[in-house]
Amino acid sequence: MHAFRTHTCGELRQSDVGSTVKLSGWVHRKREHANALFIDLRDHYGISQVVVYPDAEFYEAAKRCPSESVITVTGEVLARDSEAVNKDLDTGDVELRAATFLIESQADPLPLPVFGEQEYPEDIRLKHRYLDLRRDTLHKNIIMRGQVINSLRSRMIAQGFTEFQTPILTASSPEGARDFLVPSRQNPGKFYALPQAPQQFKQLLMVAGFDRYFQIAPCFRDEDARADRSPGEFYQLDMEMSFVTQEDVFNTIEPVMAGVFEEFGGGKAVTAPFPRIPYKESMEKYGSDKPDLRIPFELTDVSEFFLDETKTGFGIFAKITKGGGKVIAIPAPGATDSQSRKFFDSMDKWAKKEMQAPGLGYARLKEEDGVVSSQDPALKNFDPELLKSLLDAMGLKAGDGVFFSAGKKAAAYKLAGAARNKIAADLGLIDEDAGFKFCWVVDYPMYEWDEDNNKVDFSHNPFSMPQAPEGKTAMDVLLEADTDEKKLDILAYQYDIVCNGIELSSGAIRNHKADVMYKAFEIAGYGPEVVDDKFAGMINAFKFGAPPHGGIAPGVDRMVMLLAGTDTIRDVILFPMNGQAQDLMMNAPAEVEPAALKELNIKTVPVAPKD
Secondary structure (H helix, E strand, C coil): CCCCCCCCCCCCCHHHCCCEEEEEEEEEEEEECCCCEEEEEEECCEEEEEEECCCCCCHHHHHHCCCCCEEEEEEEEEECCHHHCCCCCCCCCEEEEEEEEEEEECCCCCCCCCCCCCCCCHHHHHHCHHHHCCCHHHHHHHHHHHHHHHHHHHHHHHCCCEECCCCCCECCCCCCCECCEEECCCCCCCEEECCCCCHHHHHHHHHCCCCEEEEEEEEEEECCCECCECCEEEEEEEEEEECCCHHHHHHHHHHHHHHHHHHHCCCCCECCCCCEEEHHHHHHHHCCCCCCCCCCCCCEECHHHHCCHHHHCCHHHHHHHHCCCEEEEEEECCHHHHCCHHHHHHHHHHHHHHCCCCCCEEEECEEECCEEECCCHHHHCCCHHHHHHHHHHHCCCCCCEEEEEEECHHHHHHHHHHHHHHHHHHCCCCCHHHCECEEEEECCECEEEECCCCEEEECCCCCECECCCCCCCHHHHHHHCCCHHHHHHCEECEEEEEECCEEEEEEEEECCCHHHHHHHHHHCCCCHHHHHHHCHHHHHHHCCCCCCEEEECCEHHHHHHHHHCCCCHHHHCCCCCCCCCCECCCCECCCCCHHHHHHCCCCCCCCCCCC
């Protein structure tokens, strides 16, 4: 017989009754009855019930054995009495009568419970992550993560992609976040950067003639934590392909995403093909380029209804619209009937506190003598015909509510988009039965206006190919953009893939022509010396024949987060950091010995105390 086990704790079935077996695992839970001690024995595969009777010489040792100790038991498999069958366990028809009992490793008192799913302070959970990972839900999440990665890999290989590994020690890359820097001992005063993404390398692979590349790629960004973003490192399904259009990329990645979400989504629907939503339309309808399509209402630009103060009696919005600003309406279906005024006031307070906005106007809609009106300030003094037109434009009726976000266009839409998400969540209007609602957000502007530096700059990805109408080239479009307005009208072949309001990835058809890249950077205020210095490897390669190519890199962590149905990305990562980018379990980051710093030619400076 094997030294530790003949079966796993999730393996025993009715067919094993009468067999002598050996199991090893952790003491999950103990229950002492008058005539027996019951132990739930757990391993990676499941739980088996072990019964120890008082006449066993090891009965007292088993009774004293602490939870989470590792034990090995042998004995005969017995069928449970019909009233004792546990339908919640795969092994629930049988139990093991212990004939031998050995403690392999006795556990100290636990800093957090493993049995059950109790909420526990995050710092304790992260410090003792190895215990947290024993808990059922988290354990299953991590298993799912591995299975999802296997599925992604097999689906990519089936489409003719080859997996390559790109460098981890590399040069700084402009991916929009801070780099993690690594000092070079052999090159004093110089630093490597950990890759924010394998962007340049995967494009160079296309230049090198490798037609279809993918990688489950580790990426490193020195960013602040969020619920859907881990500080430090993350993984993505990185892919690139040559001689493709934007639609080719969509048609390649959609079956992969839809297949994985159908495989691991617990029966939730996946609608394919994914709708394509232009960026401008997404911002106007949803106030975001990460729209949650499960929310059954959209935003409406109602600026024109507030222009004439004599018909609205609301001078604040009239002043904003005449100054070129926007008034955006956010419906709140049924809110007047289902909520008190406190709900509406709380939304206004949320806008001021959480969004740093002036506030949210609101109106509760009621019917009197067959006419829908409101006594709240935003609509109280509206001309009746104008009010009817406004409500018809938004599809609102008595019993509904409406909120108003007003200000400069970008700020008004940003607040309106966040309010749409919050209103839907607070009113329970998100269609949880809709499954996974994917979409592509396309036609991003190539450039945006940089308010801080009063200039045009790249808006999304500097390596993207500008869009050109039929009969013209990308270079034609760039050359004809002789005013800031024309520059801001240029669209790029850039796209995001979004699911249930979560951005999974950005991608693009790449700018593979050196002359077009120089011109694109020139428009953003960067001379050729900047391109030659910062992107030497890529720009030089393009001068020797580069194929048209494009790709995308959906985030693995966010995919698994959606599939696991959790609100925080830390629940699908083995050993995550806390919100301060600290590994409490391994005590990282940590100070190093002065000798190590000296060898790297580095000196540290005292950190100034915070006010």
